[in-house]
Amino acid sequence: MEEQKKEDEVQPQSDATHIAQVAELHAKLLRLQADMDNMRRRHQREKEELGYMAAADCIYQLLPAMDNFDRAVKLLPAGDWTQGMVMVHKQLQDILQCLGLEPIAATGAFDPELHEAVAIDEDSTDPENSVTQELERGYKYRNRVLRPSKVRVSMGGCKIE
Amino acid sequence: MSKVIGIDLGTTNSVVCYLEGGEPVVIPNAEGSRLTPSVVGFSKTGELLVGAIAKRQAISNPDRTISSIKRQMGTNHKVKIDGKEYTPQEISAMILRKLKQDAEAYLGTTIEKAIITVPAYFTDSQRQATKDAGTIAGLEVLRIINEPTAAALAYGLDKGQDHTILVFDLGGGTFDVSILELGDGLFEVKATSGNNKLGGDDFDQRLLEYLIKEFKKSSGVDLSKDRVAMQRVREAAEKAKIELSTLQQTAVNLPFITMDAEGPKHLDISITRAKFDELTEDLVELTMGPARRALQDSGLEAHQIDKVILVGGSTRIPAVQEAVRRLLGKEPHKGVNPDEVVGLGAAIQGGVLSGDVKNVVLLDITPLSLGIETLGGVLTKLIERNTTIPTSKSQIFSTAADHQTSVEIHVLQGERAMAVDNVTLGRFTLDGIAPAPRGIPKVEVTFDIDVNGIVNVKAKDMATNKEQRISITSSIGLSDNEIDRMVKDADKYAAEDQKRRELVEAKNQAEQMAYSAEKLLKDLGDKVPSEQAEAAKSAAAETRTAIASGDINKIKAATEALTKIVDELSTIMYNEAQAKANSQEQSGQDAADETIDADFDVEKK
């Protein structure tokens, strides 16, 4: 019944129009399928990325506390209490390392992939563009830079006016 | 045809977007960020750096790092690096090339065409320079559009009836106000004003100064000479500012910020939003002048503005929103990410120009869930509400009684748990099912909604391939109000419905257990000691009484007791079967353990 009705409604059309229409629809379909295919692949990638991001963000949020712990441990006066704190500090470092967190070395040549220059060192006699001091530790998480090291960079003895 | 990307080439940050299935989406860069700093640099070894990486060397390598090049577009300014000269368009092209490459990597296709946005006040030569930058980067720039126009597109205002729109854009370092008029689907810029040295950075600075002052008051130490400490305070200030956009109060905590003869010093200062507002009051007021000027230049009164749009990250500051609201006497449009709207709008324009928008078939969704009634009067949903159509879904069901030869398919629409609370779309019966114990026959029910919203429901006996179907056109006959009410009701009665559903499930399980017990007793006959058989019979009877009582606790208790007995009977059955050297099938076991998706409403023939 229903199909009957539909057929009745269809206007007679020339073959050429039909062919053009089919070609157009076919092109649209192919595009849509390609879109779907790309989307599926991207989705997969995004899913993996999301997993990474979720963990990375969590660890990233922890870093300021870790920084302050680093600072505290460096400044604590010697003693039994301090020794205990140093051990807890070490433990935390080890746990984070097991999770895939890795400190970035802040020595040698300044590398903007890994380091962020927050100050220059005009008095240093180190070669120009080398890192003279680590001001805040940088980290890689699963081989990607999570946070670059904040460093001071040598000007090789020449002053910037 | 290749994709067209939309680029917001900003003074501080840039954003790249594209249209996916008719919706604009931000493309993250290779580093995974949605914003790319508009900074270009050359490392000491001559390597080109763009974005966050370039920004990181700005302090140690200032001669080879270029930021805010947008301010130089269209001028004869030249950037000289290592004896080589670059025009502003060449520098901008380096940013655009990174955006293009990152987008290509993300989308997995080559990209040749782009829309790039510029401030509404840009002159022809500034626009031409921006277009040239695109060409140098290997992009065919389909069009240069105004940032406020892009923002209006992102909010879908091109389709509206409202004719006058004010766009208020407060970013990191620049402030722009534009007044647009919409006519025939096109936007015309009526007036622009602004301050290209005002933005979020100034708000950070105020907070920073306050923190330094407070710290000096409490500790006597002046941090302003300590570059490292200052860096920490500056970052903390921006973080606190962002927090104060949603919170009434926040604390800046910087342990071990410095050291003096007495030992380490910590910065720990609370800031209320009221304090922040007080510190930045004049900055907010500074935005009002240009806004008034733009109104004046366009010859309009505040009340003649139909829509107000907020653009730029700094418009998230509540005091800024409040000032805009007060000036114009209406609620500004929010909702889209204010730091992404311009890029999103550019992508929409790209879609319009490439015909992508036209090609997008507007797909409908089912406003309500669809399903069938199953054992105990429960609605079992096959298609959830808000599913995009066309779509189809199948599920296997079975019978609820022994030797049931027909099942009734009661097709329902709605969100409530019990069938009676939903709308009946139709009913039909599938008969001719071969007589078998309950749960054995397999009936596949398929729902199919076509593009026109017509629902086809089919039930097929998997054993005989016999099928029955129904086609329903009235599912879309509900008014929006009715749909709305049904969805709301589902929320309202959620707890109640949940209870009823639990009761039905408990009853079904009890029924199933009683059935198993009786079947086992029958199958085992005199192999069960009469005492045990009596206990089983009375436990089954008790379970049925409990079912009739409708008390969920009683039902659960009776079922539990009966389950133990059924387990014992099953063990007898199992041993029996073992004794027969595994030659017999374990039919009793089947009845008790077979997992069934759901059972149809009992319909005895």
Ligand SMILES: Nc1ncnc2c1ncn2[C@@H]1O[C@H](COP(=O)(O)OP(=O)(O)OP(=O)(O)O)[C@@H](O)[C@H]1O
């Ligand atoms: N939640 C928030 N509350 C207050 N300010 C915010 C918030 N989120 C971002 N910002 C501020 O928004 C600014 C960046 O905004 P946006 O990305 O729109 O700037 P931009 O377009 O790069 O700058 P410009 O237009 O000057 O080139 C920064 O100052 C940032 O601190």
Ligand SMILES: [Mg+2]
């Ligand atoms: Mg901007």
